[in-house]
Amino acid sequence: MTNLETSTKALRDEVTDPVCRMEVNPGQTRLLAIYRGHTYWFCSKDCRTAFEMNPRKYLDAKPAKRKGWFRRYLERMAKVDREQFGSVGPN
Secondary structure (H helix, E strand, C coil): CCHHHHHHHHHHCCEECCCCCCEECHHHCCCEEEECCEEEECCCHHHHHHHHHCHHHHHHCCCCCCCCHHHHHHHHHHHHHHHHHCCCCCC
């Protein structure tokens, strides 16, 4: 798959923020970084800054297990935002 095909696919699908592992829709955010020819999208400026300071830390790390009440809370809030704002996000 070429970089153009990869970028086009990423704009249609949600991707995972490499820092906090939150799902991000690339079409709704301008927070991105390019590292070694690959584009990464972020949910916040803090996540992007952390990634830019040490990309290998987040790319080599094993994914964090998502569990607990706070994760469920964030998922519910994201669902409400999608239902309320549709494809337009706050970013």
